[in-house]
Amino acid sequence: MAEVIKGPLWSARNWSADEGEGSIHDDATATELGFRGGTVAGDVHMNQFPPVLLRVFGKEWFERGNLSLNFKNATIDQEKVQVFAEPRKSGEDSVKVWMEREDGLQVAVGSAAIGDHSKSELRQKDYRPCDPESLRILNRVKPGMSLGSYDIHTRTDKQYQRYDAALISDPLPWYRKGSPWGGSVAAPCTVMEYLWGYSMNGLAPLVGDSVGLFGAIEIGFEKGPFMMSRDYHLESRVVCVGQSPQTEYVWYETDAFDLPGRQSGQIADSIAGHGGVFAGLSRLIWTAGKVDYLA
Numbered sequence: 001m002a003e004v005i006k007g008p009l010w011s012a013r014n015w016s017a018d019e020g021e022g023s024i025h026d027d028a029t030a031t032e033l034g035f036r037g038g039t040v041a042g043d044v045h046m047n048q049f050p051p052v053l054l055r056v057f058g059k060e061w062f063e064r065g066n067l068s069l070n071f072k073n074a075t076i077d078q079e080k081v082q083v084f085a086e087p088r089k090s091g092e093d094s095v096k097v098w099m100e101r102e103d104g105l106q107v108a109v110g111s112a113a114i115g116d117h118s119k120s121e122l123r124q125k126d127y128r129p130c131d132p133e134s135l136r137i138l139n140r141v142k143p144g145m146s147l148g149s150y151d152i153h154t155r156t157d158k159q160y161q162r163y164d165a166a167l168i169s170d171p172l173p174w175y176r177k178g179s180p181w182g183g184s185v186a187a188p189c190t191v192m193e194y195l196w197g198y199s200m201n202g203l204a205p206l207v208g209d210s211v212g213l214f215g216a217i218e219i220g221f222e223k224g225p226f227m228m229s230r231d232y233h234l235e236s237r238v239v240c241v242g243q244s245p246q247t248e249y250v251w252y253e254t255d256a257f258d259l260p261g262r263q264s265g266q267i268a269d270s271i272a273g274h275g276g277v278f279a280g281l282s283r284l285i286w287t288a289g290k291v292d293y294l295a
Contacts, residue, residue, distance in 0.1 A: 002087035007052045009102060010169045011078040012040045040075045042214030043196075045099060045108060046188035048083045048169040056088050056095055057114050059180055066220030067097070067188070068120035069110035081107055083170075094119065110218075122218045125251075130242045138241050138248045140206040147202030147236035147252060151259060152194055156228045159190045184228040191219050191226045195254040199236035203252065215249070232256040 046067060053061045075081060080102040086095045094113035100106055110121035117123065132139055162168050163176040174185040186194075236254035243249065 005052055005055055005085045005087060007048060007083035007170055009080045009082045010048055011080050012044055012048070012075060012169050013077060013167050040077065040079070041189075042069070042071050042108070042217050043189045043192035044169065045069075045071075045075075045081065046192070046217060046219070047171070048081065048099070049097065049112070050172060050188065051170050052083045052085050052097070053112050054172075056085050056112065060114050061112070062181075062185060062221060062225040063114075064221055064223070065112065065114040066117045066120055066218060067110070067112045068122045068216075068218040068220075069097075069099075069108045070121060070216045071108045071214060072106050073101070075101060075107055085112065110216075117220045120218055120220075122216055129240060132241075135241065135243060135248055137207060138250055141203065141238055141241050141250050143238055143240050145238040147199045147238065147254075148234075149236075150198045150201070150234040152198065152232050152234060154186060154190070154194060154226070154228050154230050154232065156184060158193070159184070159187060159228060162187075162189075179225070181225055181227065183230075186226040186228055188219055190228070192217065194226075194232075195234060195236075195256060198234050199252055199254045202236060203238075203250070226256065231259045233259050 046069065049067055050061070053065065053067065057065055081099050082102070083097065083099050085097045088095055093115045094111055097110055097112045098106060099108040111119075113120065129143060132142070159168075160176055163171055168175060168187055168189065171187070172185070174180075175187045175190075176184060179185045234254055234256050236252060239251040239253050241248075241250050
């Protein structure tokens with residue numbers, strides 16, 4: 001039986017700790033909500049998966065692969081975590097992946113694949129709607145609602161700074177230098193920064209007082225990697241709004257398309273979000289659900 005594929009133990013950094021009061025990455029805010037300290041963002045943990053996925057799928061993962069994660073337990077700054085993946089079976093294009101803390105506590109669990117994205121960990125979720133009248137924080141957010149369209153240019157400065165400062169967990173040289181596709185490739189945190197970040201322009205004004213935290217994230221590629229120094233058109237929309245006994249949550253999805261002049265209309269990369277609010281704490285959990293990219 002083939003052995004599980006492992007990445008190195010890595011001390012993930014809470015580089016958002018300086019966001020200040022009201023952020024889940026702030027020690028005081030996180031402690032008040034029951035955490036041990038300011039939490040490391042889910043997209044920071046996602047950076048640790050690509051080196052392992054390259055061993056499973058090769059560079060094809062950056063061309064038409066996805067990574068779909070549910071986060072189970074939060075970590076704090078410099079706690080060591082490790083990525084695992086099941087070996088790929090003959091004839092199958094999807095594997096189970098997970099992350100553990102150094103003591104074995106499960107941080108995240110999900111799937112990675114190439115090709116068909118429809119059977120990912122997060123795509124199997126039950127998107128059951130709820131009674132809008134029962135929502136307090138997300139009662140202005142409706143399924144199908146547009147969160148805006150944006151024309152963007154992916155700048156290299158922030159990703160290069162993080163790479164040079166060793167803030168990207170288990171970094172690939174492709175994030176800073178040339179890649180098989182020519183220029184620098186966006187790290188998962190950079191993909192999230194653009195696709196989730198711009199969708200928040202449409203979502204944030206509709207949300208009540210809350211604290212944000214990723215609960216699940218999926219990123220996916222359809223026509224090649226999400227590249228740096230490239231122009232894209234983003235379209236974002238709400239997929240579902242709901243609640244659990246303790247939370248309210250919103251799933252949203254953003255697609256990135258090449259602007260006219262570069263194979264317009266093909267999917268490069270997309271991101272969906274799922275978030276929640278913990279009852280009584282005015283705490284919103286943003287969970288990026290899917291990222292599909294149009295190249």
